[in-house]
Amino acid sequence: MxxxxxxxxxxxxxxxxxxxxxxxxxxxxxASTVAAGRQLKKKYPDKIFGNE
Known part of the structure; x- marks a missing residue:
């Protein structure tokens, strides 16, 4: 070689x-996108978000 x-x-x-x-x-x-999605889902449970 x-x-x-x-x-x-x-x-x-x-x-x-x-x-x-x-x-x-x-x-x-x-990871920050997933965390933000979870926080939004927790704050607004009746809304539908694109991720997850």
Whole structure:
């Protein structure tokens, strides 16, 4: 197996870091949307909301 260049390693690490950041932000946005939906459902039980 031939050695990998420093530039290639930097690129791979950058892509991995970007993927981790995007996944974590996606989780934060999803969780806050679910929490907001639950709070709205608790406050206005007779209304129908799109999520859940």
């Amino acid at each position: 031939k050695p990998v260049s420093r530039r290639t390693l930097d690129w791979i690490y950058s892509v991995l870091l970007l993927a981790i950041v995007l996944l974590s932000w996606g989780y934060v946005i999803y």
